[in-house]
Amino acid sequence: MIARTFAAALLAASLAFTAAPVRAQENMTLSPKQVEAVKKVVRDYLMEHPEVLGEALEALREKMRAQAESDAQKMMEARKDDIFQNPDDPVGGNLKGDVVVVEFFDYNCGFCKQTFDSVWETIRADGKVKLVMKELPILGPDSVLASRVALVAKSQSQAKYDEVHRAFMRFRGRLDEKAIFRLAGESGMNVEQLKKDMASPDIDRQLKKVNELARSLEVAATPTFIVGDRILGSALDQPTLKQLIDNARKAQAKKG
Structure with missing residues (x-):
């Protein structure tokens, strides 16, 4: 019904244009009076059917969401090696897993800490998932310091990284310089050597x-x-992460 009403309004507007001079029609231009006539038709229609604005906005949001998803897919395909196969990234779980979960995190991110145990429990329970950890310290200098310490640990061994990473993630409260070096020392690292190694260009x-x-x-x-x-871009609980892993596995099976 709304579509028919709108079509009728547009038809009325088009009929009004038939009285315009032939030259104006040939040039596909509108006179000021015609412009005002179109504005009035549109305004009257929207005043009578304001719900159309909501429908139009929802359609625009969906179009933008679909475009953003398409753009993200293209970028992921272009950067897939950097995302999934960067040899510098710390990794965990099953290194030959059929599904890869990538996490960007910050050691001072409360939600990252909140989901830490549930993410690892889900991956261990599945047994066929590889976890790729992306150090993304965006919450200030202390976060950068914590990531530097963790990456120095990674340069020594994945096992050493795991110890430091676990200690930082399970620390309650904000990690500051004092807490970072204390936890690193408790994880078996030589703190004095650590402070020197953090300046490595490889870490940068x-x-x-x-x-x-x-x-x-x-x-x-x-x-x-x-x-x-x-x-x-959100914290994931165990059921949600498990479902996402299952979906990814099914999608891969369909692709062959």
Whole structure:
């Protein structure tokens, strides 16, 4: 009914244009009076059917969402090696897993800490998932310091990284310099050597690379997860993460 009413309004407007001079029609231009006539038709219709504005806005949102998703998919395809196969990234779970979960995180992000145990429990319970950890310290200098310490640990061994990473994630409260070095020492690291190694250009390069990747994917918050072909900028509970992993596995099976 709404569509028919709107069509009738547009028809009335078009009929009004038939009285315009032939030259104006040939040039496909509207006189000021015709412009005002169109404005009045549209205004009257919208005043009579204001719900159309809501429908139009919802359609616009859906179009923008679909475009953003399409753009993200293209960027993920272009950067898939940086996302899933960067040898500098710490990894966990099953290194030969059939599904890869990627997490961008910050050690001072409360939601990252909140989901830490549930993410690992889900991955261990599944047994066939690889976790790729992306250090994205966006919450200030203390976060950057914590990531530098963790990456130095990674340069020594994945096992050492796991210890430091776990200690930082399970620390309640904000990690500051004092807490960072105390936890690193308790994890078995030589703190004096650690302070020297943090200045390594390799650490700068790794942090810059993750930051640049995050910008290209429009990742602006932590935690952000990539599961299959989906980017999710929110904390994930166990049932949700499990469902996403199952969906990714089914999608891969369909692709063959």
